[in-house]
Amino acid sequence: MTAPRLRTRRLDLRDGRVDLSHGAGGRATAQLIDEIFRPAFDNPMLDRGNDQAEFSVPAGRMVMSTDAYVISPLFFPGGDIGSLAVHGTINDLAMAGAQPLHLAASYIIEEGFPLGDLQRIAASMGRAAREAGIAIVTGDTKVVERGKGDGLYIATSGIGLIEGERSVCPASIRAGDAVLISGDIGRHGMAILATREGLAFESPIQSDCAPLVAPVQALLKAGLEIHCLRDLTRGGLATALIELAESSRTAIGVDEVAIPVTDLVRGACEILGLEPSYVANEGRFVCILPESQAEAALAILAAHATGSPPARIGSVRPGPAGMAILRSVIGAERILDRLSGEQLPRIC
Amino acid sequence: MTAPRLRTRRLDLRDGRVDLSHGAGGRATAQLIDEIFRPAFDNPMLDRGNDQAEFSVPAGRMVMSTDAYVISPLFFPGGDIGSLAVHGTINDLAMAGAQPLHLAASYIIEEGFPLGDLQRIAASMGRAAREAGIAIVTGDTKVVERGKGDGLYIATSGIGLIEGERSVCPASIRAGDAVLISGDIGRHGMAILATREGLAFESPIQSDCAPLVAPVQALLKAGLEIHCLRDLTRGGLATALIELAESSRTAIGVDEVAIPVTDLVRGACEILGLEPSYVANEGRFVCILPESQAEAALAILAAHATGSPPARIGSVRPGPAGMAILRSVIGAERILDRLSGEQLPRIC
Numbered sequence: 001m002t003a004p005r006l007r008t009r010r011l012d013l014r015d016g017r018v019d020l021s022h023g024a025g026g027r028a029t030a031q032l033i034d035e036i037f038r039p040a041f042d043n044p045m046l047d048r049g050n051d052q053a054e055f056s057v058p059a060g061r062m063v064m065s066t067d068a069y070v071i072s073p074l075f076f077p078g079g080d081i082g083s084l085a086v087h088g089t090i091n092d093l094a095m096a097g098a099q100p101l102h103l104a105a106s107y108i109i110e111e112g113f114p115l116g117d118l119q120r121i122a123a124s125m126g127r128a129a130r131e132a133g134i135a136i137v138t139g140d141t142k143v144v145e146r147g148k149g150d151g152l153y154i155a156t157s158g159i160g161l162i163e164g165e166r167s168v169c170p171a172s173i174r175a176g177d178a179v180l181i182s183g184d185i186g187r188h189g190m191a192i193l194a195t196r197e198g199l200a201f202e203s204p205i206q207s208d209c210a211p212l213v214a215p216v217q218a219l220l221k222a223g224l225e226i227h228c229l230r231d232l233t234r235g236g237l238a239t240a241l242i243e244l245a246e247s248s249r250t251a252i253g254v255d256e257v258a259i260p261v262t263d264l265v266r267g268a269c270e271i272l273g274l275e276p277s278y279v280a281n282e283g284r285f286v287c288i289l290p291e292s293q294a295e296a297a298l299a300i301l302a303a304h305a306t307g308s309p310p311a312r313i314g315s316v317r318p319g320p321a322g323m324a325i326l327r328s329v330i331g332a333e334r335i336l337d338r339l340s341g342e343q344l345p346r347i348c
Numbered sequence: 349m350t351a352p353r354l355r356t357r358r359l360d361l362r363d364g365r366v367d368l369s370h371g372a373g374g375r376a377t378a379q380l381i382d383e384i385f386r387p388a389f390d391n392p393m394l395d396r397g398n399d400q401a402e403f404s405v406p407a408g409r410m411v412m413s414t415d416a417y418v419i420s421p422l423f424f425p426g427g428d429i430g431s432l433a434v435h436g437t438i439n440d441l442a443m444a445g446a447q448p449l450h451l452a453a454s455y456i457i458e459e460g461f462p463l464g465d466l467q468r469i470a471a472s473m474g475r476a477a478r479e480a481g482i483a484i485v486t487g488d489t490k491v492v493e494r495g496k497g498d499g500l501y502i503a504t505s506g507i508g509l510i511e512g513e514r515s516v517c518p519a520s521i522r523a524g525d526a527v528l529i530s531g532d533i534g535r536h537g538m539a540i541l542a543t544r545e546g547l548a549f550e551s552p553i554q555s556d557c558a559p560l561v562a563p564v565q566a567l568l569k570a571g572l573e574i575h576c577l578r579d580l581t582r583g584g585l586a587t588a589l590i591e592l593a594e595s596s597r598t599a600i601g602v603d604e605v606a607i608p609v610t611d612l613v614r615g616a617c618e619i620l621g622l623e624p625s626y627v628a629n630e631g632r633f634v635c636i637l638p639e640s641q642a643e644a645a646l647a648i649l650a651a652h653a654t655g656s657p658p659a660r661i662g663s664v665r666p667g668p669a670g671m672a673i674l675r676s677v678i679g680a681e682r683i684l685d686r687l688s689g690e691q692l693p694r695i696c
Binding site for chain 1: 368369371372373374375376377378396398399400401402403404405406407408409410411412413414415416417418440441443444446450452453454455456485486487488489490491492493495496497498501503505507510517518578579581582583587595686687688689690692693694
């Protein structure tokens with residue numbers, strides 16, 4: 001008795017496209033996993049071919065986070081949906097002071113999506129994961145009909161471990177704390193917008209998309225008393241400060257002149273009538289800690305900077321509770337408010 | 349200095365629709381979370397409003413799983429995308445012998461999706477999670493433009509803990525083991541197909557969508573030496589048996605007459621030219637364990653059955669390695685093969 005198994009031709013990564021059979025859980029799905037995802041992610045847990053990954057954990061505090069990525073376009077200066085889906089989720093873990101451990105990834109692919117693009121994105125995910133020292137241990141692939149998606153959506157979830165007893169969260173913020181920023185803001189949003197709208201600048205704006213695990217671990221390992229960390233994604237710096245002020249029941253005051261913005265981003269924002277402090281980032285965060293440790297933290301952040309140097313942009317005040325306050329270039333103070341509409345859809 | 353905050357009207361759950369601002373990370377996103385997801389999921393970790401959930405874990409073995417759910421239609425007899433997204437992922441954890449711990453959920457919503465439907469689905473997720481004794485601890489909401497999605501896609505990820513030393517996985521399968529099935533097959537796939545195609549049967553076929561944590565935990569707590577468990581989702585029983593035979597390098601032989609199929613499902617399959625053993629299920633699993641413990645396991649499965657009684661459908665043979673073999677009603681044996689095309693798109 002011999003198997004009636006067909007000899008399967010390898011995927012055509014140059015001209016081939018995803019079809020509905022790749023999401024049916026049968027032979028085509030197995031081939032997609034074997035020829036695209038396994039080689040890109042290359043880890044023994046995934047190779048086991050189970051519907052779940054198994055691993056050992058020490059007793060302690062764990063964090064879990066998830067994000068769906070629907071960015072358009074899928075490829076942009078400084079990254080793609082794959083690197084974004086890895087960095088975005090591990091950064092959420094890092095912001096709790098955790099060392100990321102493992103990632104899981106689900107793909108919703110539109111019928112007709114080029115197999116070559118899928119391979120490029122999977123390779124980018126694998127590279128981003130290896131650079132961050134983590135593994136993509138389990139996944140799922142679904143295919144939807146043409147016109148029911150937009151190329152590719154990815155949802156990633158991650159878990160991480162917190163060492164020590166420290167609580168890095170808004171509740172730890174205290175009046176008098178210094179507010180630091182890890183680099184210049186607005187690059188990711190403006191890179192996407194410029195690509196999408198076909199805006200030509202002298203040099204293209206590169207997204208700041210980057211993993212934030214190394215600077216965060218360096219801050220923690222230096223023994224600094226980090227009160228709170230927050231990455232500046234959708235809604236940008238302004239929305240992050242509002243959320244932190246509200247959660248901590250403090251006031252957070254920042255100086256507009258101290259906030260690093262490159263001339264390129266500032267110019268693009270002016271053309272488009274946007275405020276840099278509301279524009280999305282994918283590799284920048286604020287760090288809130290005792291004033292006395294600000295200089296030490298800035299030195300560590302400077303050593304890990306991927307753009308303009310970090311800066312001290314403000315401080316925490318006792319009140320008015322729940323307010324983020326911006327002192328403008330001319331010295332006037334105004335309360336920052338959440339955007340009420342949609343500034344830029346599908347930025348991440 | 350007073351806040352320039354607008355008094356926000358509550359969401360119109362009767363006639364309102366999701367728009368792009370609900371995915372922008374600003375005020376509308378916060379309102380969607382506060383008025384739809386938090387009340388439905390009701391747990392303190394989500395209430396903390398961070399981008400990640402924090403919790404304590406004991407030292408030990410953990411499993412992680414993820415699935416994207418793109419089912420169409422969103423509501424079907426016996427469930428909806430919400431209950432499916434919870435059951436599907438916790439079942440993947442249960443199949444490793446784990447007790448599910450926490451879930452994370454990401455939503456990709458198409459602009460124009462009714463807020464009332466979103467609330468109904470969130471309520472269904474919350475209910476399914478509570479019934480399974482787990483919490484949905486973190487999430488993310490994205491909105492895509494009209495025509496770039498299909499109402500709602502959900503990706504869930506879960507983690508669970510394995511007690512004891514047992515390895516419930518294909519590598520533990522041994523020749524001579526009994527192969528049990530927890531109930532009748534084919535209901536989920538036929539329920540979806542009947543709904544989608546507007547087929548009218550005398551009584552509607554109900555999906556078997558259900559959590560499998562309780563029967564699995566009962567099998568383990570009874571001290572049975574469970575070698576392997578596998579839920580029968582996309583590709584159905586046949587694909588699961590093929591995957592298990594391949595992973596374990598054994599042969600798995602099953603008797604067609606022993607496989608429970610209701611008359612309703614068998615009739616619908618005949619009309620549509622489908623084989624029940626390839627049709628998807630969302631609340632059925634196979635259990636492989638030593639022959640001597642088959643009767644005890646069947647008694648436990650019977651106590652947790654949600655449809656037809658469980659059955660012993662076959663046994664594991666030493667070879668030919670990697671083959672799943674079906675003995676037909678007339679006694680002829682044939683090797684089962686993976687489906688090469690798409691039987692039924694967007695079944696889960």
